[in-house]
Amino acid sequence: MPFVEKMQTRANCASCGSSFVSGAATSGDNYMWGGTYGNNNFLWSDSSSVYGYGRFTNFTDTIGQGNHTLVKGDVATRGHVDNPPTGKILRCEAPQKGSGVNKQVNMRKWDIGCMPNAVLDIWKTGVEYWGYTWSSSLSINDGYYEYDR
Numbered sequence: 001m002p003f004v005e006k007m008q009t010r011a012n013c014a015s016c017g018s019s020f021v022s023g024a025a026t027s028g029d030n031y032m033w034g035g036t037y038g039n040n041n042f043l044w045s046d047s048s049s050v051y052g053y054g055r056f057t058n059f060t061d062t063i064g065q066g067n068h069t070l071v072k073g074d075v076a077t078r079g080h081v082d083n084p085p086t087g088k089i090l091r092c093e094a095p096q097k098g099s100g101v102n103k104q105v106n107m108r109k110w111d112i113g114c115m116p117n118a119v120l121d122i123w124k125t126g127v128e129y130w131g132y133t134w135s136s137s138l139s140i141n142d143g144y145y146e147y148d149r
Contacts, residue, residue: 053119065110088109
């Protein structure tokens with residue numbers, strides 16, 4: 001049974017019209033999307049954690065969920081498969097620009113989005129943690145996030 005049908009929905013996506021879920025992925029859920037965009041994004045979960053792997057993109061909204069004014073270090077999850085509580089700390093790991101070395105940064109989930117080609121959206125200047133300069137077309141491949149239930 002698809003994940004959206006298992007959970008109570010909270011709102012419809014403004015981009016695609018499908019429902020967002022009301023909470024975190026449940027234990028044993030596994031999803032893959034974005035292959036038509038030349039990347040593969042994965043989300044899986046177990047009894048203690050939720051894990052996401054794939055492409056990190058960025059967004060520039062001003063206000064997130066809960067009327068939170070978005071700041072550097074805020075992120076959005078893909079609302080169709082994962083909607084952890086607002087303010088939840090996510091351990092995010094991605095390759096540092098030009099180094100070939102991954103760096104882990106704790107960020108906070110303060111928004112949700114459609115993201116048909118990404119596993120996580122980073123609010124504008126948050127990409128600086130990995131040595132990137134923000135641009136509207138910037139994305140980071142091989143990103144990973146996780147959080148404890």
